Amino acid sequence: MRTAAPVVAPYAAVTELDRALGDPRDADNPYGFAAMARRDAAESFPRELADRVGPWLRTAFVPAGQGGDLVSLDHTLMLVRAAARRDAAVMPATMFSITAAVCVLAAGSAEQRERVVRLLREGGSVGFALSEAEHGGDLLANSCAAAPDAGQDGGYLLDGEKWLVGLGERCRALLVVARTGRRGPGAFSALLLEGSEVDKARSGLRQRPAGMRGIDFAGFRFDGLPVRSDALVGLPGRGLEIAMKAMQVVRTMSTGCSLACADTGLRLAWDFARERRVGGRRASELPYPRRELATAAALVLAADVAALTAARGVHALPAAQCLWSSVAKKTATDFADEVFARCADVLGTQGVLREGPYAAFDTARRDNAVVRYIDTSPVANIRLVAAQLARLAGAAGEPSGGSGGEEALGPVFDLGAELPEADWDRLQLSDRGGDPVLSRLPAVAAAVRHAVTEGAAAPVADAARIVARTRQLECAVNGLLHDVAWRLRAGQEAGGGPPELGDLAERLCLLHTAASCVHLWWACRDRSLLGLPPGDPGWLSPVLTAVLDRAGGRVAPLPDPEARQLMDVVTPLYEENRMFSCTAPHLA
Numbered sequence: 399m400r401t402a403a404p405v406v407a408p409y410a411a412v413t414e415l416d417r418a419l420g421d422p423r424d425a426d427n428p429y430g431f432a433a434m435a436r437r438d439a440a441e442s443f444p445r446e447l448a449d450r451v452g453p454w455l456r457t458a459f460v461p462a463g464q465g466g467d468l469v470s471l472d473h474t475l476m477l478v479r480a481a482a483r484r485d486a487a488v489m490p491a492t493m494f495s496i497t498a499a500v501c502v503l504a505a506g507s508a509e510q511r512e513r514v515v516r517l518l519r520e521g522g523s524v525g526f527a528l529s530e531a532e533h534g535g536d537l538l539a540n541s542c543a544a545a546p547d548a549g550q551d552g553g554y555l556l557d558g559e560k561w562l563v564g565l566g567e568r569c570r571a572l573l574v575v576a577r578t579g580r581r582g583p584g585a586f587s588a589l590l591l592e593g594s595e596v597d598k599a600r601s602g603l604r605q606r607p608a609g610m611r612g613i614d615f616a617g618f619r620f621d622g623l624p625v626r627s628d629a630l631v632g633l634p635g636r637g638l639e640i641a642m643k644a645m646q647v648v649r650t651m652s653t654g655c656s657l658a659c660a661d662t663g664l665r666l667a668w669d670f671a672r673e674r675r676v677g678g679r680r681a682s683e684l685p686y687p688r689r690e691l692a693t694a695a696a697l698v699l700a701a702d703v704a705a706l707t708a709a710r711g712v713h714a715l716p717a718a719q720c721l722w723s724s725v726a727k728k729t730a731t732d733f734a735d736e737v738f739a740r741c742a743d744v745l746g747t748q749g750v751l752r753e754g755p756y757a758a759f760d761t762a763r764r765d766n767a768v769v770r771y772i773d774t775s776p777v778a779n780i781r782l783v784a785a786q787l788a789r790l791a792g793a794a795g796e797p798s799g800g801s802g803g804e805e806a807l808g809p810v811f812d813l814g815a816e817l818p819e820a821d822w823d824r825l826q827l828s829d830r831g832g833d834p835v836l837s838r839l840p841a842v843a844a845a846v847r848h849a850v851t852e853g854a855a856a857p858v859a860d861a862a863r864i865v866a867r868t869r870q871l872e873c874a875v876n877g878l879l880h881d882v883a884w885r886l887r888a889g890q891e892a893g894g895g896p897p898e899l900g901d902l903a904e905r906l907c908l909l910h911t912a913a914s915c916v917h918l919w920w921a922c923r924d925r926s927l928l929g930l931p932p933g934d935p936g937w938l939s940p941v942l943t944a945v946l947d948r949a950g951g952r953v954a955p956l957p958d959p960e961a962r963q964l965m966d967v968v969t970p971l972y973e974e975n976r977m978f979s980c981t982a983p984h985l986a
Contacts, residue, residue, distance in 0.1 A: 409473060411454075417984075423669075429446075431758035434761055435760075443612040451492060455477060455478065456492050459647070461503075468820060470709070471651070475651060475654040476706075478654035480658075480983075481658075482659070489655045490564050490772075497573075498525060499515075504632075504825070505588070524573060525563045526573050527572055527573065527574040531617075543557055543576055544576040544578050545578075554625040554627070561617040563616055566604075567616045568614065571591065571593075572599070572618065573589070573590050576589060586638040590629050592629075600619075601619040644825075646712075650708045652773050653701065653704070655765075657730060660697075660698050664691070669756070671687045692960075695978060703915050706981070717825070720828050725783065729907055729911045731770040735767075741759070783906060786828065787906065789832070791880075791886065794832070807835070814925055853933075863960070868916060878902060885902070908946075912942055918980065927980045929976060939960060940967075
């Protein structure tokens with residue numbers, strides 16, 4: 399078994415926050431797993447936990463230049479994971495304002511920005527009203543409308559309904575995306591309602607999800623509500639664009655909640671497997687539980703890489719987030735679902751009991767299911783990825799990717815590198831050219847192969863697997879881009895509508911995640927990852943195997959040699975109470 403190497407953690411605040419919350423396994427800890435299960439059963443708001451972690455999270459996504467506490471989005475992501483592993487509901491309880499607030503920070507007036515940041519610092523929240531029950535994901539069909547108010551100079555009269563507004567029963571401000579034109583994406587504007595305008599519009603209807611049961615998802619009804627002219631956020635007709643850009647940040651940050659749930663699910667299953675004896679042996683030492691735990695760990699680590707690098711990319715390659723945020727969201731939600739399925743089989747009946755030391759498992763599993771749909775639905779998310787495929791296929795073979803080229807990749811994947819300050823105004827709905835993660839893959843993969851075969855970076859068997867997996871990845875990426883180009887040509891020749899690319903978009907998400915793992919190991923080869931000595935690739939081939947299997951349509955546990963290898967890597971993280979992350983911060 400490898401020994402976890404001591405490192406200077408780049409996320410020291412994560413350890414500080416988690417240790418301040420105490421041992422999550424302590425049944426009497428109000429911030430622990432048992433308390434999570436009790437709140438879930440009572441459908442109660444996580445008030446005490448939210449008050450405790452609120453100062454760490456409420457303005458952790460607001461750039462310092464706008465009055466916030468943002469260090470970097472990957473830093474914020476890790477803080478979210480530390481808090482939400484104890485109850486995923488704490489993220490919406492403290493950060494549901496992120497969508498509306500980023501809209502205002504990106505496009506609002508100086509006065510609007512100041513008021514919103516002040517409200518967040520005071521512990522208040524800003525609701526985001528986009529969805530309508532009648533139209534679901536068909537946003538262009540939304541009917542809630544803001545018409546000019548002849549009775550006031552430049553104001554509006556707001557009519558219609560919105561639903562599933564997070565913290566809708568308690569928010570003190572509300573950003574409404576309403577129709578101000580006839581058709582198309584330019585027919586919507588964003589309005590910031592405050593104070594009595596919000597109170598007058600609460601419908602009193604509450605939607606009750608199966609997970610995050612203490613969070614209020616509420617409705618609003620507008621019946622000719624007068625809205626001031628200075629409530630407009632940004633330019634008229636830009637409301638949907640502003641919201642779609644803001645949701646790139648939200649998708650990336652929501653991965654923190656998925657990963658937090660998965661961390662808790664994996665940790666509880668491991669607790670059980672270590673405690674349960676079968677034939678005189680720990681269950682965790684038996685082949686089946688070992689493979690399931692190892693496979694779950696591989697999926698968590700893959701999603702961890704996708705999430706961290708997408709968060710860092712917001713700073714260094716903001717235009718790339720039109721793709722990366724959706725890749726991270728898809729990877730994190732799909733892999734977290736599978737983590738729970740595998741860990742549930744390890745837990746058996748214990749995983750569905752409402753009481754006892756593992757009661758939080760089912761709570762975290764249902765909370766995780768809500769995260770899958772809470773900002774961008776799976777169907778809408780994969781459509782966003784599919785919309786990028788034509789330009790990626792068109793750029794195949796070009797020497798550099800889009801989003802400002804390849805130079806910015808270094809700070810994205812080198813977890814110790816400094817990042818530029820986030821600028822929400824640089825987010826784009828679509829990028830140009832190729833993607834730098836994919837375009838740089840051949841060169842980086844070749845460098846990785848040289849490092850593991852010519853140096854002392856890996857044992858012979860592991861080096862051979864890394865060589866095979868990186869070559870398989872390159873071939874799969876080339877094959878995907880060829881398939882996209884062929885399907886687009888076939889669609890044009892058939893003369894019908896745009897071809898269906900959803901299956902190819904799903905494959906792209908997996909291959910992009912695998913490529914990010916290769917980039918991360920190479921960029922951090924002089925740093926410790928997962929508590930291992932610098933340059934140790936012991937995690938890389940098992941994680942690549944798990945992701946590439948799924949890209950090829952094979953959802954299977956890791957082969958036993960790679961399961962054993964990864965267990966050697968992640969067991970010290972479990973035993974030393976470190977997060978299941980390449981950054982591996984210490985926990986309580």
